[in-house]
Amino acid sequence: MDDGELGDAVGRARGGDEAAFGVVYREVHPMLLGYLYALVGEDADDIASETWHDIVRDLRRFHGDGPGFRGWAATIARHRALDHLRRAKVRPRTTALDDGTAEPPAAPDSEHLALENIATERALALIAELPQDQAEAVLLRVVLGLNAPTAAKVLGKRPGAVRTASHRGLKRLSERLSGAGEK
Missing domain, CATH: 1.10.1740.10 (RNA polymerase sigma factor, region 2, helix turn helix motif)
Structure with a gap:
């Protein structure tokens, strides 16, 4: 949309x-x-x-x-x-939550959906490992699709700072992914 x-x-x-x-x-x-x-x-x-x-x-x-x-x-x-x-x-939190919820049976075409969910979870986990300012900038710019001025308003920063943090975060993610591909 x-x-x-x-x-x-x-x-x-x-x-x-x-x-x-x-x-x-x-x-x-x-x-x-x-x-x-x-x-x-x-x-x-x-x-x-x-x-x-x-x-x-x-x-x-x-x-x-x-x-x-x-x-x-x-x-x-x-x-x-x-x-x-x-x-x-x-x-x-002092006690662990019970994660014993019953899973509904998987639909026949769930393999593609599962792989997509794993990829999304992995991407979000990698982003979460970034420094907080970079992670938030990447999430706002890439995941939510906000432009730099709008993301800057959300974060209370200048657009240039958001662009820089986003660039550094994406560069760091790229380096991690290229390093993982070499192994």
């Missing part, structure tokens, strides 16, 4: 069109979830839920286009993630 279509869908969602909100959610959520996964790990789904709660609550006050909405959503997600990380420092 291009930025114009997203902007149109956001505008209709602001007016109460539930189907348009569904379009916006399906377009933005996977990228937002990837960004949050890199910031908070396994708690990304919970933080994404909090983020969408805030987005729904404040959507009528949002004024902007498709890229502006992506930036606004990323800003909310980042604030929720930082709040979560601060709470975790004050009240660390």
Whole structure:
């Protein structure tokens, strides 16, 4: 979906069109979830839920286009993630969560989906190993598709600093991947 279509869908969602909100959610959520996964790990789904709660609550006050909405959503997600990380420092988790959920039977064409998910998880894990400023810049620029000025607003930095951090992060990822390919 291009930025114009997203902007149109956001505008209709602001007016109460539930189907348009569904379009916006399906377009933005996977990228937002990837960004949050890199910031908070396994708690990304919970933080994404909090983020969408805030987005729904404040959507009528949002004024902007498709890229502006992506930036606004990323800003909310980042604030929720930082709040979560601060709470975790004050009240660390003391017991492991039971991860014994039953998996549904795999569909016949699930091999491709599984390989795609593994590749995505590996990419996000590699990004998470970068210094935080580089990781966030790469996630915002590449995963969420934000331009440098919008990503800079999200991070509270200058666009040039975001471009530099993104470039350094991508260069470091490239070096890691080329080094892994040689082994």
